Amino acid sequence: MELTAKSAAELHTLLESREISAVELTKAFIERINAIEDKVKAFMTLTEESALMQAAEVDAKLSRGDKLRPLEGIPMALKDNMCTEGVRTTCSSKILENFVPPYNATVAELLRQAGAVMLGKLNMDEFAMGSSTENSAFHVTRNPWDLERVTGGSSGGSAAAVVADQAVFTLGSDTGGSIRQPAAFCGVVGMKPTYGAVSRYGLIAFASSLDQIGPFTKDVRDNALVMNAIAGHDPKDSTSVPYDKPDYTKFLLNDIKGLKIGIPREYFGQGIDTEVDKVLRQALATLGSLGAEVEECSMPHTEYAMPAYYLIAPAEASSNLARYDGVRYGYRTEDSEDIISMFKKTRAEGFGSEVKRRIMLGTYALSAGYYDAYYLKAQKARTLIKQDFDRVLEKFDVLVAPTAPTVAFKFGEKSTDPLAMYLSDVCTVPLNLAGLPGITLPAGFAGGMPVGLQLMGKPFDEGTLYRVAYTFEQNTDFHKAKPAFSGEVA
């Protein structure tokens, strides 16, 4: 197996046994990126030089005979909405094209401290608004399983880089499915943690009450390892929750006997591709055969999730994105007569159309006279959706649903129809509204494209999700499949 195709856990063993050096490993990834990046285009920015320096530090440590921590020397990359000191952070937007943060996001800092080697920053839908990464102001990212298809989004670069072996793991952010949907489309493992489990400090906000950072990995074990490094209370984020962070690898048990798994029927209704449905039914049968008690349940307010989400997220975004005005940093229009025209032109020229659409939606939803009918009502719906989850999760340990209603679609297929695009998040959005954790993992293929199985759990019970996901993974081979593309270049 190619070095770049290995998991973090495998590479850790190779590093510790001195079979490879950290610099060799980083170089292998840089070569891999250079070889295929033309086709995939997962990255926004590469940081080869600093990556090699970080790797050299790890080698120095190894030569002193020190033990390595699990992620030490492991090459990774971050979605380009996480601030990295001295490394430009664009949110794939023209308005931040040349923005170089003077500080590190907490997750960037934690991974640096954990010794992980940062290869660069990853492409995304502009300001994380989108479900295909077609909204990047710079370029699209292609799905390694079929270069004519999207990676999903908004963390498309994060998903593609992992499946294309351009990084061992990556971080993405999930506001309405932006980790889980691209992870499913690209056939990797993606975790959206409980709201408040991972610090948002330094994550460039889209919708503050929904955004959450999480890992993309090749398998479940790696995912738990990365969560160990990034989760936990951060005093810099008032919404991060002080809780007893477990060692997530302790949950990697190949055993789900007696676990209660709920199947919310609302997630398997209209709009789910029949092929996708078939794969998921098979996955449910597998879980049942492994000893879980699988039973159908109902979450009647699920249908209100999409409209509520498309009021709350744009409302928060309209305020979060107000700071991009050309006064302090980022893009400023070339010609303006006065301060008002500077604001207007800077924003008109700096933002893409989807971002503008959501700013307008959100501004409208918060406006005097409309607030009660839209924003407030959406918040009430959010409460009802949360109560649905609370109720079923009293009975079940884990809920299972599709991650996305279809497999990855073709470029341009939905980009002209915002509503069709929004619907690709229909299975992921409710969880963000409820603030709960969810994981997606490869569950099979439909028409040659990966299908993701979504597991949803109780607050701060990422452990049980890992347990179920690990058991499924240990008893299936879907995660081992590689896109043909992979071989083509190797």
Added chain:
Amino acid sequence: MSVFDRYEMVCGVETHVELATKTKIFCGCTTEFGGEQNTHVCPVCLGLPGVLPVLNREVVNLAIKAGLALNCEIAEFSKFDRKNYYYPDLPKNYQTSQYDLPICKNGWLMIETAEGQKKIGITRAHMEEDAGKLVHGGETITTSDESYVDYNRTGVPLLEIVSEPDMRSISEVLAYLEQLVQILEYTEVSDCRLEQGSVRFDINVSLRPRGSTELGIRTETKNLNSFSSVRRCMEYEIARQAEVLDAGEKVVQETRTWDEGRGITLSLRSKEEAHDYRYFPEPDLVPMVIDREWVEEIRKTLPELPAARRERLQILGLSAYDAEVITSSKGLADFFDKALRQCEDAKSLTNWVMGDFTRLLKANEVSVVDSPISPEQVAEMVNLIEKGTISGKIAKSVIEEMFATGKDASVIVKEKGLAQISDESALIKIIDEVIAANPASVEDYRAGKERAIGFLVGQVMKASKGQANPGLVNKLLKERLG
């Protein structure tokens, strides 16, 4: 005929006061005034992409303290909201403030009016962050080719205190503002440095025909930063509104701005142009649950408030006027109280503190907290007068010397030999000389002209370089001339 014969004025005030915390409301930057532009800043208060606010608990403590001093209810559940509007001094283009669940509400304070005491309602008080400061190349932001922003002040904590429209005259408004500032200063909620812009007032004024109970249409004049501006602004605005009403027209509901130089108010924006701030709950902060124990802890730290202090001083024998002057600032009142602890004569101490001591502070442009002489030193000096060691006249030069050197009064008296002459034989010697030198005045006195004694006492004082005990001189003179 005065405007007030025809119209009754109704006024409410919004006061924005900087809270006296060491650091800003949502980050660790200093709140210190001044400093080179854009040096008291960090990613958080600059609103850089990705940053998050963390509430400074001391801000909540001070807000609760102010609320208690203003007789407010302290909310058990309170939250922050975003107030959205675009302005280059606002780095996030929204201000984190409080909208529908302010920390304090339903309070009051008492003012003194010509008709006696009057209660002024406090609708609410809420916490928010200050904006930065704009420096324009030209007159205004729209007419300048370039403008600069200093974000040092961005994120300094403010408390906005909103009064009920309970005031009916300019003097009531000024009394309210003075009381309010005094209370905030006493409780150390704010330094209340008006000259540094740490207190700003928005004045809502409307007129209505005498006898009417309906409210007139109001204007709001924003950002006044001194009592004198408030007075002048109100005089102007009342006259302007009266003129509009006299002409049978309607006052336009609008926001106005005060032009200090020209002494007029100008329209800033009408009701139709008013901002839609699109308030919504701040998702980056969690709501505050303020348990009653917390409130009670803070109540324990409340100092004696000005009204209570005035009452206590009057019981000690001070006149209402003197008590008012002494308590006008916490610094002076504290100074007085400390001195009083070592001084028996409250009345004499009052005269010295309000008189020469205050005059010297002003002449040397130092505030009472930076006084070069301590309350104990002033007390000692007053005690020397009461004991007859020095005369009041000598004391005037002694306190000057104390102020200049910081020395104790007793030390100065000793060094300069200023102690009063109360030795009768020494005084008789001087008296005899004066009698011999002023036969005409002696004649006058003996002829029944009582006033002549004053002249002779003066001559004795002069001959003794002011050190003779004047009471004793008077007595001895009369005996000698007897």
